[in-house]
Amino acid sequence: MSEQQGEIVNKVKQSNKLVTLDLQKYFDDTPILEFDIKDYLYEGLILKEKEFRARLENHDWEQYAGKYLVVYCSSDAIISKWAYMLIAGHASSYAKDIFKGTKEDFLFELYRRKLENVNWKDYKDKFVILKGCSSKDKPVPESVYLFAAKKLVPYVKKLMYGEACSNVPVYRS
Template identity: 65%
Template sequence: MATDTQQGEIVNKIKQSKKLATIDLQQYYDDTSRIGLDLKQFLFKGLILKEKEFRQQLKDFDWSQYKDQYVCIYCSSDAIISKWAYMLIGSHLVPHAKEVFNGKPDDIIHELYQRKLAEVDWSQYQDKFVILKGCSDDGRPVPESVYLYATQKLLPYVKKLMYGEACSNVPVYRS
C-alpha cells in the first residue's frame, strides 16, 4: 500500500487536524480611518482656552472633513482643558464622525479590536489546540494588549494555547 508521500503528494497533517485552530487577530482590525484633532489649534497661544473665542472658532470650523472617520480628540500642549470643552467639540463632531474618542489615534486600536473580539464565540475553541498567529507585516498592527485580551477569552476553553505559526510556535498554556 502506497503512502501519500510515496505517490508524490505531501499531506499537511497539521493543517488537516480538527483539533488545531489558528486565529489571525489581524482579521479583526477595523480599517475605518482614524484621525486626531488637536485642541491646541483652538487655544489662545496654544495654551489658554478663552470661552467666547473658542466657541466662535468651533462654530466657524469645517467639521465635514471628519465625515465617517473615527476622530480622536487630544491636546498636545500642557494646557488645562475643562471637560465641557471636550463635550462642546464632541457636539460639533458627532453629526459628522463615525465615532468620537478621547486620545490620539493609536490609543484607540485596542478599543476597536476589543469590540470586534467581544462578538466572537470563544466556545468554538473548546478542547482545541489554538495558535494566535504572530507573524505578519501587512500594516494592521495588533498591540500586545489585544493578545492579552484574546488569551483571557480563550483560556477557559482551549486545551493548549500557542503563539506564532504551526511550524514554529511558543507554547503559552496547557490545560
C-alpha cells in the first residue's frame, strides 16, 4: 500500500535528523556497595585510631570483590584524610573502584566516564531527544542529563527531553 493509498508513513522516524539518545545505555550494572565510616567510630562520632584500625582489620573486605565501593560518613564526625586512605588500603585489592561520596554522586561519575568517550560532534545539526523515562534498575541522575545537555548544546540544532510523541523543547540554535 503506498502513501497515496492511505498508508501511514512515520516521517519523524524516517528523518535522519531526529535522534533519540537513551542515557540508560551508558549504565554500568556493576553492584555499588556502601561503607559508612560512622559504624567504625567510637559512639558514631569519634575517630580513635587504634580502634578504627582494629575494626578495619576485622572487616570482611572480600564482599566488595568485583564491585564498586562508596565510602561516606553519615554522622557529623570529623574524619581525617588518613582514615579514607586506610579504607582504600584494605579495599583496593577487592573492589573494582572506590569512591568517596554518595551513591548518587558515584553513579554520576560512572556515567560521566562513559559519556566523556562519546563523540558529541556526531549530533551536529541534529534534533536530539534525551529519553526521559529511566527504570529503577538503571537510574539516570538529573546531573547526568545536565552533563549530556552541556555536551550536546554546542552541536545540536534542537535539544528536547522526553519521547518523540511528547517532548519538552530545551534548546534551539
